[in-house]
Amino acid sequence: MRIRALVSGLALMFAAFQVLAASxxxxxxxxxxxxxxxxxxxxxxxxxxxxxxxxxxxxxxxxxxxxxxxxxxxxxxxxxxxxxxxxxxxxxxxxxxxxxxxxxxxxxxxxxxxxxxxxxxxxxxxxxxQDADSPAKLPVTTTPQTPATPVSPTLPAIKLPPLPSSKRDIVIAIDAGHGGEDPGAIGPGKVYEKNVVLQISKELQRQINAEKGFRAELVRTGDYFIPLRKRTEIARQKGADLFVSIHADAAPRSSAYGASVFALSDRGATSETARWLADSENRSDLIGGAGSVSLGEDQMLAGVLLDLSMTASLASSLNVGQKVLSKMGGITRLHKSRVEQAGFMVLKSPDIPSILVETGFITNPSEARKLQTSAHQQALARSIHTGVRQFFHENPPPGTYVAWLRDSGKIASGPREHVVRSGESLALLAQRYQVSLGSLRTANKLKGDVIKVGQTLQIPATTLASQP
Structure with a gap:
């Protein structure tokens, strides 16, 4: 009897445990x-x-x-x-x-x-x-391109000739960070980063598509999750000449403020803030459920990144990043005055210049309020657009409409800026930008050829045929 009662009691306890353990x-x-x-x-x-x-x-x-x-x-x-x-x-x-x-x-x-x-x-x-023609398939739409030329505070409006049929547009892939299951950073009043950056990205797309010779493609068109590696794949499928990832991140302290621009670094972050933000962004794949992610597990990619530091792709990323950061500084406070570098996974595309733009810290109550206003979103998009536009007017990809304009003397190559990096000399920069050493000294009021890492140099305009 005691054994039977004990067995019965254990059975009841096991059943109760099952109920408690039920999810x-x-x-x-x-x-x-x-x-x-x-x-x-x-x-x-x-x-x-x-x-x-x-x-x-x-x-x-x-x-x-x-x-x-x-x-x-x-x-x-x-x-x-x-x-x-x-x-x-x-x-x-x-x-x-x-x-x-x-x-x-x-x-x-x-x-x-x-x-x-x-x-x-x-x-x-x-x-x-499974079926591309399925009625459940959502169309991926882009804003129709119009022949209008945007008004820029730094670049004059130009009356552009018709687009030759053989000349392609410059394609900008705009990546709104996070989405769907991954809300990104959350600001006061449950302001989700994923929503704010999608609004800014759509406004940036609208502005870019208003300029002849440029086309903007959204990587994420709605509120859904895309793994980090898939974002760069989408950009490549769209034939992107530049990848711009838009964010509004969090910081350990709510007092942190200011916009930042990042390019890829294969040697680690350039600051503690950059390292913290990169780790935070790379965790988004775990939040959204793309599987385990390790920055150091792909040895082939590590080799590509090592080579990338010696190629024009990273140099172009730093160049366009500095232009964007400079323009953003005219409409909002900056967290850092130079382009920072960190191991953001979304920037690891060896063949596409890529930048990540932090439009502000959404955990800062003041910045969170501004980031939600259409006026500030438009101003941020305009500053990013102006920086991107300036970069491509100076460095148009071959075969594009903008390259044709420049080669035919329809647009002039205006003054440029260059931030000196380790190993660069004045003579090397003169050769790179195809200007004389003397004009480079004059433009920067230099008495000799000594330059310092981090110094911003003005690159004088190159000589082109005058406009008709």
């Missing part, structure tokens, strides 16, 4: 991207699960061991998705069955995520579109 599905969220749909189930604890598909009708089944759903799922916006419905029920005493009813073919992928600063345990189900 509750607390809510479900949906994000739609151009080529996939993400469902995120918020959980009260970790779970084991398995996924399989059924036909007639088409549906995806997710069995969650030890799962419970005590309340019905909230209504989700299923328009423009392959999902027609979502339901749940107990398959057996220890299994919660989630059923996703489909109206289009998809390929599912699922994984769990541990808690982070924003969320608890999560079960993520990604549904990748």
């Amino acid at each position: 509750e599905v607390q809510s479900v969220r949906l994000w739609r991207a151009p080529d996939n749909t993400r469902l995120v189930f918020d959980l009260s604890g970790p779970v084991e699960h398995k996924v399989f598909t059924l036909t007639a009708p088409n549906r995806i089944v997710i069995d969650v061991e030890g799962g419970n759903a005590s309340k019905p799922f909230e209504q989700l916006a299923l328009e423009n998705t392959p999902i027609s419905g979502l339901r749940s029920g107990k398959f057996d005493n220890n299994t919660l069955r989630l059923v996703i009813d489909l109206k289009a073919q998809v390929s599912p992928k699922s994984f769990t995520l541990p808690p982070n600063q924003q969320y608890g345990h999560r079960l993520v189900v990604d549904l990748f579109d």
Whole structure:
């Protein structure tokens, strides 16, 4: 009798433990991207699960061991998705069955995520579109290009001739940081970085597309997550001549303020702030669920980065970055007066000059308020656009409309700035910019040829055919 009572008691305790250990599905969220749909189930604890598909009708089944759903799922916006419905029920005493009813073919992928600063345990189900012509497929749209020329405070407006059919546009890939499951930094009043930077990115796209010879493409067009490496792949697919990643990050102290511009460094961060921000951005893949990321695990990439420091790509990144930073300094306070360098993963594209623009610290209450206003967003976009425009007027890629304008004397090569880096000499810079050593001394009021690392030099204009 005692043994029977003991066994019965242990069985009751085990059952009670199972109930306590059960994980509750607390809510479900949906994000739609151009080529996939993400469902995120918020959980009260970790779970084991398995996924399989059924036909007639088409549906995806997710069995969650030890799962419970005590309340019905909230209504989700299923328009423009392959999902027609979502339901749940107990398959057996220890299994919660989630059923996703489909109206289009998809390929599912699922994984769990541990808690982070924003969320608890999560079960993520990604549904990748199979048919490009599926009604669930969202179009990726860009703002139509107009022949208007923007007014710039530093570059005069120019009446441009018609675009020759053989000359291409300069393509700028604009990457709005974070998105979807990854909100980025969160400011006072729950201001999400992902929303602010998308608004600035769309405004920057509008301004760039208003200028003949330039085309801006958004890497992220809506509120959805894109892994960091995929962002550079998208830029490359769009034929980008420049990659600009827009952010509004957090800082350990709410008093930190100011805009910054970063280029890639393969030798570590140039400041503690740069290192902290880079580590924060690189963690976004873990937040969004792209898998484990290690900056040092890819030896081939490390070799490419080593070579990159000796190529024009990094030099161009620093050049355009300094121009953008200089223009931003005219409309907002700067955190640092020079382009910083850090190991941002999103900048690791060896063939595309890339910069990351921190428009301000969203954790600073004053900057958070400004970053939400359309006037400040327009001013920030204008300063970035002006810096990018100046860089490409001075360094147009071969075969582009802007290169044709410059070669035919339609635009002049104006004065430029160069920040001296280690190993550079005045003679080397004169050769690089195709100006005489004497004119370089005169433009900078130099008595000799001694220059210092970090010094900003004025590069005199090159001689071109006069405008008609």
